Amino acid sequence: MHQSPTVPRPRVLHLVQPVDGGVARALTDLTRAQLAAGLEVVAACPDGPLAAALGALGADVRHWPATRAPGASLGPEVRRVARTVAEVRPDLVHAHSAKAGLAGRLAVRGRIPTVFQPHAWSFEAVDGGAAALARGWERWGARWAARVVCVSEAERLRGVRAGVRARWAVIPNGVDTDRFRPAPAAAVRPRLLPGVPADAPLVVCVGRLCRQKGQDVLLAAWRRVLARVPGARLVLVGDGPDRARLAASAPASVLFAGGVPDAAPWYRAADLVVLPSRWEGMALAPLEAMACARPVVVTDVDGAREGLPPALVPHCLVPPEDPAALADAVAALLPDPAVRARLGLRGRAHVVSAHDVRRTAAAHAAVYRALLGGSPAAVRPVAEPTEHRESVHS
The missing domain is CATH 3.40.50.2000 (Glycogen Phosphorylase B;)
Known part of the structure; x- marks a missing residue:
């Protein structure tokens, strides 16, 4: 059943730094499922294959010329996020990976429900003083995330051991089992x-x-x-x-x-x-x-x-x-x-x-519903896959 046109559809802003590989595939699958479920999906990300893929799915893509690592560009990047948020007026912001999580939380500061998804912690990628700075930021920045979504319990525990005190959700990664299927x-x-x-x-x-x-x-x-x-x-x-x-x-x-x-x-x-x-x-x-x-x-x-x-x-x-x-x-x-x-x-x-992408999308929808509460922009459930038996050949 489609939502009534008089009921506003929830609008989610995905904020994404330069990514490829698994993070890009995960976000593409999530966007596809959210559009099918009736959400308005806006993605702020750098130009490139991911932006093109999200646009082809029907997302509203806004240019965000971010880099992977913090540096002199951080201030302008945060200001650009703030302008995008003011223009888009999302019901929820979902920031993916460390740099987008940094810029997004600094720009929004909890004024809008914000989901941060590290896709592996930034402090694992560096050593020494840089790792200490990354851990310190994640401890501080957790206050501006309504949920920190980890893709495994081990990832969540890694954050806990680093001193991150957050409102956690664990949503295992999923894949499109129709697209990724056996063939000789x-x-x-x-x-x-x-x-x-x-x-x-x-x-x-x-x-x-x-x-x-x-x-x-x-x-x-x-x-x-x-x-x-x-x-x-x-x-x-x-x-x-x-x-x-x-x-x-x-x-x-x-x-x-x-x-x-x-x-x-x-x-x-x-x-x-x-x-x-x-x-x-x-x-x-x-x-x-x-x-x-x-x-x-x-x-x-x-x-x-x-x-x-x-x-x-x-x-x-x-x-x-x-x-x-x-x-x-x-x-x-x-x-x-x-x-x-x-x-x-x-x-x-x-x-x-256990890892069909539809389960992943349904779990994200449940997190969004919990954060939006009684908002008129209610997130309707995403259908999970039904169990079925199948034959497989190599």
Whole structure:
């Protein structure tokens, strides 16, 4: 049933710094669901692929020329947010990632219900004095957030241990299980990897090429993998500031695919998907890979255990920054198609039941309803997925 045209629709302003990868995909999925549920969605973000994608969905996109890190531009960025808020008059502001959370909370200061979603804490990305400053700000800024939304209980506890006293909500990441679904590797490999033998064991890593995602650790492990699985290939999907440095140290068996608009074909092409992150909140790439019925190997950082079904933990979870343990896990799974198929099926079932993006959107809608209270701009519920059984093939 559609809302009466006389009842104002709730208007949410998403504030977004330069992002790509998982945060961009999560926001795109959330925007799609919110528009379908009848919200007016405005997004203030820098120009680029995300702005174009949100605009194509029907969101009202406002240019916000922000940078990733605090600096001399912070003052003008905060003033620009304040002007945008005055123009848009949102019922609720939802700020994504550290810089947008900083600028948004300084601009609004709690005058409008504000949701802050760190998508992994900023103080994990830096050391020393910079980390102390980031922790200090998050402790102070929490007073101006009606909710701090974490994507895992581990991420929330990380904030608590850092001294952040907030009104918390934990909403696990979700993925579009219709878009990320299984298909035979043979259907996509020839197009993606011409000239690579069809039976070559293939590992795929999807993520921004940066210190957080740990591709350097994977490259350090890769020679050990090759010694046990000759002929294996590794594809790094994504771009980022570390590309040149990683390429300089990579052997010929490592291919760089660059940034891609859709990672799903690469998951389907893989025998195994690896994400060796140094820190996360809850990474999307492993969820997307499991939705495609591909087994994963991930590092035991925030959100990793919560994102895996228990049966996968002994095979698929390794300590962070441990190339030897990573190599052992990869080399054990690559030559064993039966185990990989079994783990892939269990991963798919887990994501369908626990991490469908519609559940994520419904949980955000519940947070919004709680914050808007008796406002005439009431947020109607988002339909959650119904349970269903399905057959899966690799």
